[in-house]
Structure formats: C-alpha cells, structure tokens
Amino acid sequence: MSQKSPTRLPLHTRHFAVQLSATRRGARLARLLAERQLDAWGEPYDDAAQVVAELASNAVRHGRVLGRDFRLRLELHADRTLRIEVTDARGDRVPRLPDPVEENAEGGRGLRIVEAYADRWGVTQAPANGKTVWAELALGRV
Numbered sequence: 001m002s003q004k005s006p007t008r009l010p011l012h013t014r015h016f017a018v019q020l021s022a023t024r025r026g027a028r029l030a031r032l033l034a035e036r037q038l039d040a041w042g043e044p045y046d047d048a049a050q051v052v053a054e055l056a057s058n059a060v061r062h063g064r065v066l067g068r069d070f071r072l073r074l075e076l077h078a079d080r081t082l083r084i085e086v087t088d089a090r091g092d093r094v095p096r097l098p099d100p101v102e103e104n105a106e107g108g109r110g111l112r113i114v115e116a117y118a119d120r121w122g123v124t125q126a127p128a129n130g131k132t133v134w135a136e137l138a139l140g141r142v
Contacts (some may be wrong), residue, residue: 012078013078014075015074015076016072016074017074017122018033018069019069020056020070020071020072021087022064022070023071026070027053027059027060030052030072031056034074034084035048035049037074043080043139044139047117047139048074048084050113050117051084051117051135054111055135056086059133062095063088063089063090063093064089064090065089068089070086072084073086079136080100080139080140081119081136081137081139083136084142085133086133086134087126087133088127089128090130090131091126092129092132094122095111117137117139118135119136120135120136121134121136
C-alpha cells in the first residue's frame with residue numbers, strides 16, 4: 001500500500017468591504033470594523049488600524065462630496081500582505097505628503113503616519129471621478 005501525502009489546499013485571498021457614510025462617525029466605524037475583521041482572521045491589527053483610521057479620516061475630511069459615501073476594502077493575501085483601500089468621491093483631490101509640520105500643528109501628519117506603518121502606499125483613479133488611496137502592510141514580519 002502506498003502512502004500519499006495530504007493534499008494541500010491553496011490559500012486564498014480574503015476580502016472584506018463595506019460602504020460607510022462620509023462622516024466622522026463613519027471614519028471611526030471603519031477603524032473598528034477593520035480591527036474586528038482582522039481579529040476574526042487571526043491577524044494582528046494595531047498597525048493596520050492606524051492606517052485605516054488615517055485613510056478614512058482623510059476620505060471624510062478631504063474627499064467628501066455631499067450625499068456620497070466612502071468605501072473601505074481589506075484584502076489579505078496568502079503571504080500575509082494586507083492591502084487597505086479607501087475610496088472616496090473626490091478624484092480631483094489627490095493626496096500628497098506635506099512638508100514637515102510644526103510640532104504643535106493640529107493636522108498634516110496623516111499621510112506621514114500611513115507612510116511609517118505601510119510598506120508602500122499610493123493613489124489610483126476610481127469610478128465616478130473618485131480616487132482610491134491604498135496601503136500595503138506585511139503582517140507579522142519585523
């Protein structure tokens with residue numbers, strides 16, 4: 001009798017997406033939902049939660065169009081690379097890294113925080129004149 005090795009099933013990419021109101025409450029909910037989803041997937045979420053918070057906050061603050069929502073999408077690949085996407089309605093307002101800000105300034109640090117946590121990030125055009133700001137993080141790697 002020959003012994004067969006167990007069949008290995010390919011690991012699939014996991015997806016999560018939700019549409020939220022372009023309000024401060026929607027931004028807070030984006031972070032909470034991302035934390036819960038990553039926890040359900042058994043993944044660490046602290047760094048990703050920071051990125052989601054910043055991107056969602058920027059979508060609400062700079063990408064809001066009256067009556068339009070924003071969308072959060074998480075994609076976890078087999079190699080544990082997490083792609084975070086936040087799509088808003090303002091494709092004409094492309095984010096850029098600001099010049100260094102004063103220590104006591106109230107804003108201007110969001111994309112610097114994203115840059116610090118993410119392995120890479122960028123912006124792509126989205127349908128209906130929107131934009132998607134994305135970031136990728138390697139989970140569990142130092």
